[in-house]
Amino acid sequence: MIASLSLSLEENSTPRYEQLRQQLLQAMDQGRLKEGDKLPSSRTLAQMLGVSRSVIMQAYDQLISEGVLASQPKRGVYVAQQASFVPAPMAVKSAPTPLVMAQFDSGADVSVFPNKEWAASMRRAWLNPDPKLLKGEYEAGYPPLQQAICEYLFALRGMECRPEQVILVAGNYDALALLQHALANKVQHWLLEEPTYPPLRSGFQGISTLPLDVTDQGPRLVDIAEPWAAVLTPNRQYPLGISSNSATRESWLSSVADGHNFVIEDDYDNEFLYQGGGLKPWFQVAQQRQETCDRVFYIGSFSKVLFRGLRLGFIVAPENLVRQVRQSQKELGLFASQTLQPVVADFLNNGTFYRHLNRMRRHYRSKRDRLLKLLETHLGTWFTWQKPSGGLHIVTYVKDEFSSEQWCRELDEHCLQSGLRLSWLQQHYTAQESAPKGLVLGFSAPSEEQLQTWITRISEVCQLLSARQ
Structure with a gap:
């Protein structure tokens, strides 16, 4: 399988991890990588391509965060089931515009x-x-x-x-x-x-x-x-x-x-x-x-x-x-x-x-408070949470009456269809089946307008699902 992927990394303006990410996406798009296929370990692939293991891990981690790959403890990294693959950019005029999924992000606000x-x-x-x-x-x-x-x-x-x-x-x-x-x-x-x-x-x-x-x-x-x-x-x-x-x-x-x-x-x-x-x-x-x-x-x-x-x-x-x-x-x-x-x-x-750090503390605290108000306004019927004293994300827990696998799956699918990828708390556990249901909402990187749009969308989907019950 490794040979059939025809992976190669070059010295150019595109970072190596991004080159690898695009080539893996292209392999999926062309059917050379299918759902459930196991990828080489980061050590093995790094040795084959002659690069640092961190290059491989950065590409894998990015695809895992996008839901394209899945990491299974003690087994390895696999192509995710029913993954929404993002086509690799093609150097032709007729190439489709890549689908960019919105997601809550606890990274730095570079704006x-x-x-x-x-x-x-x-x-x-x-x-x-x-x-x-x-x-x-x-x-x-x-x-x-x-x-x-x-x-x-x-x-x-x-x-x-x-x-x-x-x-x-x-x-x-x-x-x-x-x-x-x-x-x-x-x-x-x-x-x-x-x-x-x-x-x-x-x-x-x-x-x-x-x-x-x-x-x-x-x-x-x-x-x-x-x-x-x-x-x-x-x-x-x-x-x-x-x-x-x-x-x-x-x-x-x-x-x-x-x-x-x-x-x-x-x-x-x-x-x-x-x-x-x-x-x-x-x-x-x-x-x-x-x-x-x-x-x-x-x-x-x-x-x-x-x-x-x-x-x-x-x-x-x-x-x-x-x-x-x-x-x-x-x-x-x-x-x-x-x-x-x-x-x-x-x-x-x-x-x-230090001046930048002080500004960012105030900036992120404002975003945290804004997200808390949005949660209280829109999601209190379905979720519970606590106000964090620090950090760049908030964990919300699905209330027991809505915590079925089907309810969470439908919420996830509806949000995906509208271009919003959710980060589920249970994905952070080894035993996901018995893990508490919830969402990990990073608030630092998105704008306050994006936070409002995304929370409103989650609320709309929750209302739709509740009406069906």
Whole structure:
């Protein structure tokens, strides 16, 4: 099957992941890929095409988010059943206009990005560039950016670390790939929250993973004899939005104090807190104790606070494991692009970043409040929800009397027909059949007008379905 796909990636103006995405869509459109077909693993395809695994994962993740592919835990990635394929763009005048599905999105709102200030940072950063930067010698990261990240983490999270501990990567997927490699001889199992971000599971194909139930106090600790590493979002669990309490934190830190286990703390949207004080990072607490100071990693990203296309994230590693993670980075070749690192450093150091962050907090809080009003006006009959204190999405739960499979399926199909793709809460669970029914509504990227249009459409479909009952 792989040979029949005739995949090839070229060096041109189109990003490689987008080239792969278009070629896979074209293969589906031409019948070379059919519903239920299994795709090669990201590692296998990356080796065949001679590219970084992150390229493959980005293409797969985009198609998964579009509903074209489906990730099945411990099995792989498949062509989704009854998927709405988007035809790949054809270089002919008669090509049809691709269908663009609207969807709730918790990414950055790039319509208010400070383009002029960013351009100024680009000019300053490259007016007299560091020769080592031009030679690509800063494999672990551009030193001024490593220092700026340390200052940023201390200012926003009260977290202390040294620049040498900061390792720049091309986003969270590369961060987790590096840590998998670095810890391969130390752990036997990887523990993933249940529920979690669906594409995250695709990065653990062929690796022993175990689910962690998430309660209203945070991820529930499990008793496992063999060494493990757990990927957790304790500050604000995705997608449920639950913040782990201090008792949960202490239980997890106690579980790694024996020197065999690890915690990877994913602080994916810590910048956006609208009320109350943020939780102290587990990394910071662990660093203050001798028995846990080398047991917790911290990963972060600039994708949500700046823009998704930046694809720049970082790992903060315990000091005695920095060398091991850097060695894995060399062996895997998972280096972050150095082109934009001095730009981000300048953006942070001249204060523009912090001014932009403050504006975006107000901007996203306004959008959150607007979405809450729309929910109250239009969807209170069918859904329940809670006001989140932070983050970039709201989870709504289908009320019991409407939570049948048929009702949810018809709601999904009607919205798809009108060009709106819904993100269902149950898609974030391994056992989707027994998962709670609900919607994950990202509010940060869409405009307030789009939010009103989409919520109104969902309400119209719900009214139609209720009239049939």
